[in-house]
Amino acid sequence: MNTLVDYPSVVERYEPTLGLEVHVELSTNTKMFCGCPTTFGAEPNTQVCPTCLGLPGSLPVVNRTAVESAIRIGLALNCSIAPWGRFARKNYFYPDMPKNFQTSQYDEPICVDGYMDVTLDDGTVVRVGIERAHMEEDTGKSLHVGGATGRIHGADYSLLDYNRAGVPLIEIVTKMIPDTGGRAPEVARAYVTQLRDLISSLGVSDVRMDQGSMRCDVNLSLSPAGSGVLGTRTETKNVNSLRSVERAVRYEMSRQAGVLDAGGEIVQETRHFEEQSGTTRAGRRKETSEDYRYFPEPDLVPIAPSAEWVEELRGTLPEKPWERRARIQQAWGLSDEELRDLVNAGALDLIEATVAAGAPAGEARSWWVAYLAQQANSRSVELAELPITPAQVARVIALVAAGDLNNKLARQVVDGVLAGEGEPDAVVESRGLKVVSDDGALIAAVDEALAAQPDVADKIRSGKVQAAGAIVGAVMKATKGQADAKRVRELIIERCG
Amino acid sequence: MSDLIRLSAAELAERIAAKEVSAVEAAQAHLDRIAEVDGAVHAFLHVGTEAALASAALVDEQIAAGQRVSALAGVPLALKDVFTTSDMPTTCGSKILEGWRPPYDATVTTRLRAAGITILGKTNMDEFAMGSSTEHSAYGPTRNPWDLSRIPGGSGGGSAAALAAFEAPLAIGTDTGGSIRQPAAVTGTVGVKPTYGGVSRYGLVACASSLDQGGPCARTVLDAALLHEVIGGHDPLDSTSIDAPVPSVVEAARLGASGDLSGLRVGVVKELGGEGYQPGVRASFDEGLQRLEKLGAEIVEVSCPHFEYGMAAYYLILPSEVSSNLARFDAMRYGLRVQEGASAEEVMALTREAGFGPEVKRRIILGTYALSSGYYDAYYGQAQKVRTLISRDFAAAFAKADVLVSPTAPTTAFPIGEKVDDPLAMYLNDLATIPTNLAGVAGMSVPSGLAAEDGLPVGLQIMAPALGEAVMYRVGAAFEASRVADEGLLIAPEVAK
Numbered sequence: 001m002n003t004l005v006d007y008p009s010v011v012e013r014y015e016p017t018l019g020l021e022v023h024v025e026l027s028t029n030t031k032m033f034c035g036c037p038t039t040f041g042a043e044p045n046t047q048v049c050p051t052c053l054g055l056p057g058s059l060p061v062v063n064r065t066a067v068e069s070a071i072r073i074g075l076a077l078n079c080s081i082a083p084w085g086r087f088a089r090k091n092y093f094y095p096d097m098p099k100n101f102q103t104s105q106y107d108e109p110i111c112v113d114g115y116m117d118v119t120l121d122d123g124t125v126v127r128v129g130i131e132r133a134h135m136e137e138d139t140g141k142s143l144h145v146g147g148a149t150g151r152i153h154g155a156d157y158s159l160l161d162y163n164r165a166g167v168p169l170i171e172i173v174t175k176m177i178p179d180t181g182g183r184a185p186e187v188a189r190a191y192v193t194q195l196r197d198l199i200s201s202l203g204v205s206d207v208r209m210d211q212g213s214m215r216c217d218v219n220l221s222l223s224p225a226g227s228g229v230l231g232t233r234t235e236t237k238n239v240n241s242l243r244s245v246e247r248a249v250r251y252e253m254s255r256q257a258g259v260l261d262a263g264g265e266i267v268q269e270t271r272h273f274e275e276q277s278g279t280t281r282a283g284r285r286k287e288t289s290e291d292y293r294y295f296p297e298p299d300l301v302p303i304a305p306s307a308e309w310v311e312e313l314r315g316t317l318p319e320k321p322w323e324r325r326a327r328i329q330q331a332w333g334l335s336d337e338e339l340r341d342l343v344n345a346g347a348l349d350l351i352e353a354t355v356a357a358g359a360p361a362g363e364a365r366s367w368w369v370a371y372l373a374q375q376a377n378s379r380s381v382e383l384a385e386l387p388i389t390p391a392q393v394a395r396v397i398a399l400v401a402a403g404d405l406n407n408k409l410a411r412q413v414v415d416g417v418l419a420g421e422g423e424p425d426a427v428v429e430s431r432g433l434k435v436v437s438d439d440g441a442l443i444a445a446v447d448e449a450l451a452a453q454p455d456v457a458d459k460i461r462s463g464k465v466q467a468a469g470a471i472v473g474a475v476m477k478a479t480k481g482q483a484d485a486k487r488v489r490e491l492i493i494e495r496c497g
Numbered sequence: 498m499s500d501l502i503r504l505s506a507a508e509l510a511e512r513i514a515a516k517e518v519s520a521v522e523a524a525q526a527h528l529d530r531i532a533e534v535d536g537a538v539h540a541f542l543h544v545g546t547e548a549a550l551a552s553a554a555l556v557d558e559q560i561a562a563g564q565r566v567s568a569l570a571g572v573p574l575a576l577k578d579v580f581t582t583s584d585m586p587t588t589c590g591s592k593i594l595e596g597w598r599p600p601y602d603a604t605v606t607t608r609l610r611a612a613g614i615t616i617l618g619k620t621n622m623d624e625f626a627m628g629s630s631t632e633h634s635a636y637g638p639t640r641n642p643w644d645l646s647r648i649p650g651g652s653g654g655g656s657a658a659a660l661a662a663f664e665a666p667l668a669i670g671t672d673t674g675g676s677i678r679q680p681a682a683v684t685g686t687v688g689v690k691p692t693y694g695g696v697s698r699y700g701l702v703a704c705a706s707s708l709d710q711g712g713p714c715a716r717t718v719l720d721a722a723l724l725h726e727v728i729g730g731h732d733p734l735d736s737t738s739i740d741a742p743v744p745s746v747v748e749a750a751r752l753g754a755s756g757d758l759s760g761l762r763v764g765v766v767k768e769l770g771g772e773g774y775q776p777g778v779r780a781s782f783d784e785g786l787q788r789l790e791k792l793g794a795e796i797v798e799v800s801c802p803h804f805e806y807g808m809a810a811y812y813l814i815l816p817s818e819v820s821s822n823l824a825r826f827d828a829m830r831y832g833l834r835v836q837e838g839a840s841a842e843e844v845m846a847l848t849r850e851a852g853f854g855p856e857v858k859r860r861i862i863l864g865t866y867a868l869s870s871g872y873y874d875a876y877y878g879q880a881q882k883v884r885t886l887i888s889r890d891f892a893a894a895f896a897k898a899d900v901l902v903s904p905t906a907p908t909t910a911f912p913i914g915e916k917v918d919d920p921l922a923m924y925l926n927d928l929a930t931i932p933t934n935l936a937g938v939a940g941m942s943v944p945s946g947l948a949a950e951d952g953l954p955v956g957l958q959i960m961a962p963a964l965g966e967a968v969m970y971r972v973g974a975a976f977e978a979s980r981v982a983d984e985g986l987l988i989a990p991e992v993a994k
Contacts, residue, residue, distance in 0.1 A: 050601050057599065058699070091824060093842070101821050152841060
């Protein structure tokens with residue numbers, strides 16, 4: 001067993017070189033090469049057809065939306081878009097590959113040579129070069145049953161689900177990221193985080209690491225500090241969360257340093273990250289290196305996006321999420337921490353849309369992070385999944401501002417919208433929630449309450465205005481909360497004056 | 498023997514449309530003929546009696562109801578067993594697909610059905626279309642109706658033999674290196690390889706994707722043209738299908754039958770006229786040139802210097818694509834499964850060992866080798882360059898001539914067993930037909946008479962530029978009309994039962 005070197009000591013004596021390969025599943029309605037739906041979580045083998053099952057005679061046809069998404073990702077990463085490129089076949093046998101080859105771009109990727117400026121927590125900016133982003137199809141899923149490892153070897157039998165086979169993927173590969181020193185884990189995490197946000201802002205993928213719609217492989221090597229000699233790298237897979245990205249880099253640095261310190265050599269291999277222990281373990285060692293026998297896919301014509309199309313797509317790119325955040329932070333006067341809370345709660349888009357629908361930023365924010373966040377929490381859904389739109393929230397805020405609702409009533413209106421009772425105005429109508437603003441009705445209620453509590457009425461008349469609270473309460477009760485409390489108080493003082 | 502089976506498809510269709518003969522009668526006559534002679538010929542792997550009669554009955558109903566029907570409605574057809582059919586097995590002549598019933602129809606199948614053509618059954622072929630004699634079928638060879646001890650050509654020997662034995666007036670073949678044209682030549686029938694992309698490959702079980710092309714087979718040029726217009730044209734399910742109208746080949750065939758070729762330049766390819774031809778083939782070709790000249794064509798000699806590398810390039814590109822296309826036959830989802838294996842890999846290997854014949858294995862091994870890292874550039878890469886050079890040769894030749902001609906095959910039908918253990922001798926059958934596949938241009942074989950020494954049919958190959966089918970059919974029809982006027986149709990001797 002190899003000893004781990006403690007982190008400060010690694011950083012003192014070794015220089016890490018990072019590389020990240022990120023697979024992103026596109027959220028197109030249909031698969032890469034056929035018309036099958038891509039919905040996550042369907043019954044196994046219900047989203048399949050002759051093409052994605054690789055049946056004899058079937059042929060692929062490229063999904064134009066997937067190409068469009070690939071180009072938009074490339075443009076957002078400052079890549080050049082190849083004017084001409086072919087798909088290739090990557091040949092290998094595996095039961096979850098229906099054709100026993102994967103259709104992928106090999107030496108002619110659609111996006112090449114870009115970069116992303118990654119901002120670390122302290123504001124340091126690291127420019128990460130993008131080598132390429134290319135399109136490929138996903139494989140099916142295997143579930144190996146029996147045996148000790150959950151892997152195909154030693155399993156009693158395997159279940160295959162081809163629903164995922166042919167789902168479009170984009171693989172984004174960085175150039176080597178040198179000179180990050182002790183900050184390598186942080187840089188890796190920040191890059192993946194920022195990439196996730198960028199792709200999310202393009203609306204082309206769910207980028208859910210927990211569901212596998214975003215997957216990350218971490219390449220890492222060490223070289224002795226100042227030597228300038230690139231070390232042998234390992235590739236760590238199964239890194240399924242942002243936190244794991246950081247942990248995997250850090251662990252590999254300590255592990256590799258241990259091997260090197262002991263005079264050993266790093267083996268170029270695929271390793272698997274273990275979420276529980278935060279360690280990496282070697283994958284099954286292959287006796288011979290895999291030869292994928294790539295050759296151009298003869299069933300497809302080359303992809304040749306016109307310059308006009310690329311420019312048209314460039315025009316559809318949204319504001320970069322980090323630039324947008326900076327703008328919003330300034331406009332709404334938020335602290336870093338407040339902004340981070342909003343981002344983490346997934347509230348930023350919702351609040352911005354609510355503001356765009358006419359609500360003041362403060363109130364929009366307060367609705368989403370307080371009452372609506374509670375509702376989402378109690379229903380165990382994401383904020384964005386609540387059945388209420390920013391426009392509806394804005395309308396409720398407007399009704400409060402106009403004095404038509406008080407806060408308590410406004411929450412009831414929101415409850416009605418969440419319960420599927422329709423637009424806020426319809427809920428106000430059907431539930432009869434409008435603030436009672438008819439002074440006549442209120443005066444009658446006030447007089448009744450004063451008559452019912454003559455001792456309190458006397459106190460008020462004698463100048464003890466704070467005693468009015470009891471009467472306000474009674475009036476509110478009598479009007480079932482639909483009175484404007486402020487107006488009630490005014491009327492009480494008037495009637496006692 | 499019923500007279501109905503002697504009719505051309507055009508004549509039969511006219512009689513059916515005129516209600517002189519019912520489609521059911523036509524189907525039954527051919528089914529009877531199959532029952533009578535196919536035990537000796539073995540053109541069919543599967544006969545779909547019930548479906549054929551039902552399809553014919555539908556056409557009769559439509560005609561009785563006064564509905565418009567297609568130009569070939571009710572005409573029976575023999576379909577090469579490489580196109581998927583949802584109501585019949587599809588085996589590709591291989592044990593590995595024994596009993597496989599596809600869940601979908603090929604586009605060609607769909608178009609045949611839509612035209613009211615009666616599909617009689619599926620015809621025998623060399624396994625996965627690899628061979629020139631139909632001896633490589635896992636289900637036993639097809640015999641040439643001209644001499645049952647001889648081969649009917651291949652890979653589409655079943656389709657060609659069905660025509661020559663009057664089991665069907667129409668057939669569909671596929672041509673990867675000559676698999677439609679060479680069988681046509683040795684059975685005295687007409688076979689057309691359309692321009693690559695002219696007929697959809699969707700549902701055509703691939704041999705070599707960049708070379709395969711489905712096409713019509715018939716006993717007359719006009720019949721082939723009528724069938725060509727049914728199956729041809731753009732298919733959105735095949736990316737490599739050409740998005741252009743089908744050339745007007747029926748009109749061209751009718752025009753050609755008037756027999757005037759004045760103003761047309763017919764190029765004789767110097768490199769396809771050398772050594773290696775059987776004397777009777779050579780003599781028939783020379784007579785053919787005189788006939789074309791008599792019809793008014795100008796004969797010019799053209800040189801295609803890179804054709805001599807065609808065979809070598811073909812036997813690198815074809816096996817490379819085969820090795821990848823046939824990877825899907827792994828026992829996991831359909832077809833044969835040899836269950837004895839202890840692991841998925843072993844099941845795959847044992848199934849492929851048991852399910853593929855020697856010629857298929859030979860080509861898979863060749864292709865796997867040619868695509869291997871370190872060999873790719875020298876083999877596959879170099880072969881692709883040859884392909885480009887051959888395309889250039891064609892372009893230069895077509896600048897000097899409207900069509901090119903050569904003998905279709907170097908010999909007449911050879912005895913069964915003569916070349917089956919000598920792959921190189923077998924491969925040489927396709928020497929003259931391979932260049933058109935490599936370049937994607939059109940080619941056809943038309944009967945040019947009988948060889949003096951053995952009395953067996955010889956074919957004339959006519960080649961035209963991409964989408965130049967109209968001129969090719971015109972020349973073919975003129976040649977046919979002139980020859981038939983002098984010598985009569987080539988009719989195989991009655992099959993000995």
